[in-house]
Amino acid sequence: MTEYDYEELGLVAGLEIHQQLDTATKLFCQCPTELREPEEATRTFTRYLHPTRSELGELDAAAVEESKVDREFEYLAYDSTCLVEADDEPPHELDEEALETALEVAQLMDMAPVDQANVMRKIVVDGSNTTGFQRSTLVATEGEIETSEGAVGIEDLLLEEESAQRVEATDDGVRFSLDRLGIPLVEIGTSPDISTPEQALEAAERIGMLLRSTGKVKRGLGTIRQDVNVSIAEGARVEIKGVQSLDDIDDIVHNEVGRQVALVEIADELAEREAAVGEQQDVTDVFAETDSGVLRGALNDGGSVMAVLLSGFDGLVGREIAPDRRLGTEFSDHAKRHGAGGIFHTDELPAYGVTEAEVTSLREAVGAEPEDAVAIVADDTDVAESAIEAVAERAQTALEGVPEETRGANDDGTTRYLRPLPGAARMYPETDVPPVEPDPSEVPTPELLTEKVERYQAEYDLDAGLAEQVAYGKHMPLFEDVVANGIDPTLAASTLESTLTELRRDDVPIESLTDDHLSDVLEMVETGDLPNEGVPDLLTALADDPALTADAAAEAAGLGGVDDDAVREAVAEVVERNEAQVEDEGMQAFSALMGECMGALRGKADGDLVSQLLREEIQNRT
Template identity: 40%
Template sequence: MDYKKLELKIGLEIHQQLKTGKLFCRCPSETQENNPDYIVERKLRAVAGESGTIDLAAMQAEVRGNIYSYNFYNDSNCLVELDEEPPKQMDAESLSTALQMSLLLDSRIVDELHVMRKTVIDGSNTTGFQRTSLVATGGVLKIEDREIRIQTICLEEDSARIVGREDGKVSYNLDRLGVPLIEIATDPDIRSPDEAREVAKIIGGMLRATEKVKRGIGTIRQDLNISIKNGTRIEIKGVQELNLIPKYAVSEIRRQTSLLEIKEELSKVKISAGKPINLSKALAKTESKILRTAIDAGGAVFGARLSGFAGILGREIQEGRRFGTELSEYAKAYGARGLFHSDELPAYGISESEVEKIRKELRVGEKDAFILIADEEENCRKCISIASDRALIAAKEIPGETRKALPDGNSSYMRPIASSARMYPETDLSPELIQKSLLSEIRKSLPKMPREYVKELRKKYGLSQNLAEKMQRSDFLKMFERLTKETKADPVIIASTFTNAVKLLDEEFILQEQHYMELFNALSEGNFSKEAVPKILEEWSKNPDKNLEAIVKKTGIKAISEQDLKKLIKEIVTQKKELIKEQKGRALQPLMGLVMKEVRGKADGKIIMKILKEEIERVDRKA
């Protein structure tokens, strides 16, 4: 794609959990999987913000009418999380970390910290709002020869963790609610999907450099704001894997370009949406399981004509996703179980004759399409009207949306883009001055930036650029630095072990530093080769209480003496004289493979290579 011609703009919002206590209470931030001590149920409703208007995203959540259930644990929750007690003062360590990031990005720190309430009534917060505070504005991130402007740095509380859904009810655990999040938002200065990944990688590295952030899946989430020429800003929420960022961006670009093509087509024909019509009688004998279930439960099947939409609903706009899917997702967001459209029928047990009945009842012509929803009658009327309205909007614009990141790199509709209508001041907390003395103290202990650290690792330990980058991002960085001082093992081998061999273990942290100390001391003494390390670690992680000698014995990889190694290599070379005569120096690699097969883990590869070269040269000279 020509991103410049498309006028692509991407902005990022990075949300990183901190490994401090919770933001507005003193509870620990521990994941709970046991049965709760209490369960509290609530319903939430949307209200107008300071501007006097109701946020559309909040209104959508209210229309669904869900009941929200919260799991409460005595040892890790308190009344603050249940909204039965005012919040406590903001956690000092969390604020210090946010200020540290602000200084690293050269942002303008506010003089006074004001906590705001952001209306959120999807049940993810017991209060019906999320507490958030602006810490800094502006700043810049340098990447190669470009600068990406920083828009804002905020400190906010994370939402409750969803643990279950059933009809009309959503269940949450309160273990994650209130965990501090640093939110770093960039301006839409990013000009390609790959650049978006690079920016996220650099900011993530800076956050880890503070040593105050949580690690692992779900602890950092990226939201992408994407727009193209004649398109609109779309927010894709919840991207967790760094390497998938380009895929989400490309998928959204394709979606918007496809929607613009649909808009162009629809502008050339007369379009309209028919009134929702009850089709239950016409489909009374249907064998479609979905339609049958709704009718037998006292519900209904409703349909609506979309004039001028023939062939449009089946148009692919993302990989494996069609325009009809967009309409279905809008209907689902307001409570429908799903939606059928004419471009995919007959299917799902709906026969061809039934399709003809539907077309007749709805007065669908050759240039028209139709949509169906099976549910409770009131829900059918509401949701089919919403889906019809979304179809008609396609002829005018691409609507601004917040979309959910799907595992396959696509996204699905969640809600309208949130507006400033949902923000209002916190009434239970006073503004807090940012003391200059605090900033002076933080400036004295700013961490090294990832790029500086990588340069130091390369220079000090002789690591390659790739290995240094991996090591800098590793949870074992500090241990690596200690072990290089306290053992005689090659730093490259230690780094490779932590970034490759340890990563493959099922339990990364079951082995302690003392295990690795013994391992690398034994390696440097020649008790086994570096090739044996992965196998030893695999076995030791299963039996961490055993001593290293017993593990080495069990694996059967005790080091072979150099004398025995020379003897073995000489035998193999003698057997392969004809190969050496034919291929000369090119015989090295196949012979290396044969030797390694015999002594893997028992001898160092460099030593094997040296002896093998000498033996090949000897045989070659005689020939």
């Protein structure tokens, strides 16, 4: 990995953290916040979305570009989908539970709540909202968190509605599911105080810990997303959306710094060459007899091959600017936004079935000199024309350096172009929801997870590792509830963390287990109705048939406890069957016989009791 002097480069970064809240209902309606399977949809409907002007008559650049792609948006609705979610009824009042949780988060970051929270509309025409906008309200400002590299300011905390979940692309557009639409989430924006990739990761981890400390946020893949804003002194501000894994943030920042450094170097070299971008041209005739599968397919469907002359770009279109990504990849991202499959360019040709002779003819057709490059797009004529125009526009910005834009995070730590940066024109007031006046006086300050770890060790005598697993785990609120109701802390912690982890590794569908299942099983152990050894089997039975109660599942699986006399009798029978081994080995036979005893009792007896009685029985016979 290339090392950079981030201070010398003038790295400036900031974070936007989006975290779903675990509320009973959605932000502007009473629908549940549980996700559904697409197969459960009971109906569908479609929308076509278009950008609208702000109160000042302005159009947002990002919305305008999005609207250039003509798409139909199909929405999957469920038996729980209401008229608000379908945009057939005005939104209801802001959810009080979500607002209270947002105020708790604000307190943990020393933020000042606003006097009045007004709901705004943020224009979004990518189909992820049935309305064509996202509702958002500012809750608090001017906070701060600490990192090992210094304080990072928290500029704002907003309460927003989650977007619809993208299911798949269709022939006509995109299909979305409405189960996620409207789930409350908080958006936390930091000041641009971050100066290294490591500090970006640390700040994100700190914010994540504070969010989970409330015990009121959803957990799991897709419930938290990180956006990262990155720039260097000679580059430009780039917003990177949708970083799913916290561990990727430092790599994302590092790779974006490298990308901007490379683009600045390319711009300098293009300036020295006096490079320019030529006009777009139809070069279909050049490839009339081509054997290239991609080009042949487009031409057979009645399409065209469009080209653009990139004067002075030879060797630079193919230059790597990020791991496995080149300047040509940037051009291709823009072409794909307009429906094309990608581009070919002369830095990589001949290849893909395109011959040397065809490359020569292509260069002649557009008047390319040896120091020039040519990019081509083959597709339906309208698509090819709009795509090659987008390529030309992106090549023009390469002459200037790093374009300001919004990019999407890839799984490998690189990014791809999404759209231009949004501007102020995308926000305007929501007139259907009355403002609210947040009252933080009755909002409790949650205990930090770091403080919980220390308390669990001191108060419950948990070891450091198990205490941390419980405090940071998804079952932390349940652990606190059951322990408050008299369940042994060690039993609760080991069951909710170690036992469930082992069952998941054994492919037991533990996601089917509810909090009631888990608390009832722990209660059965506490009252002596279930031995510790029976917990995995009972949880497995409940996971396989979650409609059962813990008592019913235990009875069906024969997992009820047995009294001491029955245990003593079962142990005596095992020792009797292995009398010769006991006489020969004495207490050394214990380990082998212990397993046999537990098998005979099938998890119905506590292991400590079985161990005690087995030792007594062996001693009596030796």
